[in-house]
Amino acid sequence: MSRTGSRTTGRPTLAEVARLSGVSPITASRALRGVSTVAPELAEKVAAAAAALGYVANPAARALASARSHSVVVLIPSLSNQLFIDTLEAIHEVMRPRGLEVLIGNYHYDSEEEENLIRNYLAYQPCGMLLTGFDRSDAARQMLAASGVPCVHMMELGGEAGALSVGFSQQQAGRAAAQHLIERGRRRLAFIAAQLDPRVMQRAEGFRQALAEAGLQATELEMLTPQPSSIALGSELFSQLLAQAPDVDGIFFCNDDLAQGAVLQALRQGVEVPRQVAMVGFNDLPASAHMVPRLTSIRTPRAAVGRGAAQALLALLDGKRVATEQQDLGFELMVRESS
Amino acid sequence: MSRTGSRTTGRPTLAEVARLSGVSPITASRALRGVSTVAPELAEKVAAAAAALGYVANPAARALASARSHSVVVLIPSLSNQLFIDTLEAIHEVMRPRGLEVLIGNYHYDSEEEENLIRNYLAYQPCGMLLTGFDRSDAARQMLAASGVPCVHMMELGGEAGALSVGFSQQQAGRAAAQHLIERGRRRLAFIAAQLDPRVMQRAEGFRQALAEAGLQATELEMLTPQPSSIALGSELFSQLLAQAPDVDGIFFCNDDLAQGAVLQALRQGVEVPRQVAMVGFNDLPASAHMVPRLTSIRTPRAAVGRGAAQALLALLDGKRVATEQQDLGFELMVRESS
DNA sequence: CTGAAAGCGCTTACAG
DNA sequence: CTGAAAGCGCTTACAG
Structure with missing residues (x-):
């Protein structure tokens, strides 16, 4: 045996x-x-x-003989955000039927960990890579370039010339959230954010722009913390904000878990939402539509991003020229009861 | 280029x-x-x-020469249940530092899909496999046995003689939920369940036993559906149950997302929890402790299961005899406001 | 403790 | 459209 x-x-x-x-x-x-x-x-x-x-x-023999595996590497910053799970699932749905194996690397929002993952995964001779955003170490960037492995970037748009991306404008999304609150007549607007990854900061930028354009104080009521986003943190930050600025009348959260925590905390404290303070979340996670009150949120095309990025990579592997370098999949404001 | x-x-x-x-x-x-x-x-x-x-x-050359890769395959039934994400993360934490690659196969609670995944992944010559539960097709079972690849089963205890498992008694957990409700003086007890995978049915069995032992009607108020578990479904099933049996005074949910949907729906309908009806969830997902009222739930050791299963597999690979075939990690009833 | 030879199971590059 | 030869980059099994 x-x-x-x-x-x-x-x-x-x-x-x-x-x-x-x-x-x-x-x-x-x-x-x-x-x-x-x-x-x-x-x-x-x-x-x-x-x-x-x-x-x-035998995939090993195949990879050795052809100097190319049938593996696609996907690098994501977190598994605890449902967002990336949906993206991952969509990628699998496209890749599996084509006989491609998906190797998942979670770098926990840590640039050094991402670099190590890239170094190790490059040894697998992946036929392609799907990366989250554009922000990574120079060493990581150089390894990727030197490897010649085709890459597609997810979630954000932009990057260096020639870089392929599938996503949406994070900045426009932040802007849309602010504009919605302003249209609702809110004037004392706060931004509550955690994690503070590049995409969160792009949303912050859009939010600030909209406020500035409306002649409102743009950054006074911001609560930014690098801690990981969670419901518990949302509850906590909401209580703090309310204690510091009792006159706040609108809040944009960089992720729905924060907003969910806040709306539940408001319920607990007897703060009326949206009468006293309106709330807008981000990503439109499954629970949000069921909160009391139901959360207004910005729905992001996370499955479509995964699907689109996977298909773009397949096109690249088939030797097709990808028509659009930046594929903008947009977002949708889901207006519900909280705003 | x-x-x-x-x-x-x-x-x-x-x-x-x-x-x-x-x-x-x-x-x-x-x-x-x-x-x-x-x-x-x-x-x-x-x-x-x-x-x-x-x-x-080069992992391919290494695998080809040694007829053994440095990959471990993990087969899970779903990625949309946070439960398995936590398990997966724990597995990674143990395997990565040992230089082992984790290949994730999600079979979407589909036995045929699991069989195909096993067939394909066996070609990768994994050094080990981590499986969810014991319920799989005969063909899958035979392929695994013929391959000689060491396996560890997660989440449930039991299986054939010699099978290694790391988990807890699903039945005892269902029993504990029922007993808690009975101790709280509840007598019209319902069980709301979705997905109906083997582990859910084991919980149902424990729940029924406790009711029968207490001289209560055991299966009258059961709502079982094979649909995937979700907050939306929990809201819906709770409303239905209340319409059919307005005198129900305690509910056990097979998963927390159902319970979360129910508690939010109760809030919406003005049903007082726990005064009118007490609720107990399962898994103690992160959001549960923040619901209004805070949900009582059974906390399952999902990260510990992943860690334990990974370590048991490593011990096996190192040629150590695993002392305990069935590693029972237990569970914990988290009593909060909903019961 | 170290090494020369052979081979793992495929695919590439070159012929025909 | 089909094939004989060589080789991918490692490790095994056998010597010494």
Whole structure:
């Protein structure tokens, strides 16, 4: 029963498939991969033999021989934000049917960890990489460039010339949130944010612009903390804000979990939402529409971003030129009861 | 710039490391892996050369030569339940520092999909597999057995003789929820469940047992649906239950998202929780402690399960005999305001 | 403790 | 459209 020391896997090999179908291994390989033109009758025989043997190609051998794996690496900053789970699922849905393996790297919003992940994953000779945003260390950037592995950036738009991105304008989204609150007649507007990753800061920028354009004090009521975003933190920050600025009448949260915590805390403290203070969240996570009151939020196209980025990468692998460098998928303000 | 057709990766190889450090490739390989006894001075030279070149071993070549990869496959039924995210994170935390890659397979609670994932992942020659529960197709079971890949089962206890598992008694947990409601003086008890995977049904069994032992009607107020669990569904099922059985005074939910939906719906309908109806959830997801009222829930050791399963697998790979076949990590009833 | 030889299971590049 | 040869970058098994 011990498998130590064995050199073979015991699994059927391409050579066996070839033997059983009466062709050479190369022809079997071509038939199985569907490349070149193999005579239809031979291709059928090979397929039948492979099926009969239960043959599944050895990815390691394949990667070694071709200097290219069938793996796609996806780098995300967090798994605890439902946002990225939805993106990941969409990526899988596109990649799996194409026989591509998805390697997930979570760098926990840590630039050094991202760099290490890139270094290690590059050794896997991935056929492509899906990255979150554009903000990474110079070393990471250089490794990626030197590797020649095709990359698509997710969530943000922009980046260096030639960089492919699928996402939406984070800044416009922050702007839209502020404009909505202003249209609702709110004047003492606060921004509550955690994590403070580059995308959060872009939203902050949009929020500030809208306030400035409306002639409002732009940064007085900002509560920014690098702590991870959570419901608990949202409750806490809301209480603090209210104690410091009892006249606040509108709040934009950089993520829905913060807004959910705040709306629940308001309920607990007897603060009427939206009468006394209106609230707008971000991402429109599943729970938000069920809060009391139901949360207004900006719905982000996270599944579409995953799908779009995966498809753009596939197009790249197929040698197609990607028409649009920056694919803007937009966002949608979901107005509900909290504003 | 075109990478098509290239056979080499352009990355430094073991041969280059060996040349630079003045030893043979085999010695370099051994030094880098830390196996056998390599003279300390040679090992140092090799390490220095590898660092200087930025050498990272080619996993494909390694897997091909040893008939064993450094990948561990984790199969989970869902990514949309925060439960499994926590487990996954804990697994990563144990495996990554050991240089093991974690391949995640989500089978969406679909037995056939799980079987396909197993078939494909076995081709990667994983050094181990982490599986969720024991319920899978005969074909899947046979493939796993034939492969000889060491497996550890997560979340449930039990399974065939010799099967390793790390989890807790789902049945006891269901029992504990019922007993708590009974102790609180509740007599018209309902069970609301979705998904209906094997673990949910084990909780149902424990719940029924406790009711029967207390001389209560055990299954009259059950609402079971195979739909995926969600907050929206919880709201809906709660409304339905209340319409059908206005005298219900206690509810156990098979997952916290259902309970969260119910508690929010109760708030909306003006149903007093727990005065009119007490509620107990399951898993103690992050939002539960912040609901209004704060939800009583059964906290499950999901991170500890991931950690324990990963460590058990590592012990197995190191050739250690795992002492306990079934590692029971227990659960904890978190009593809050809703019961 | 160290190494020369062989081989893992594929695909590339070159012929025909 | 098909194939014989070589090789990808490692590790195993066997010597010494």
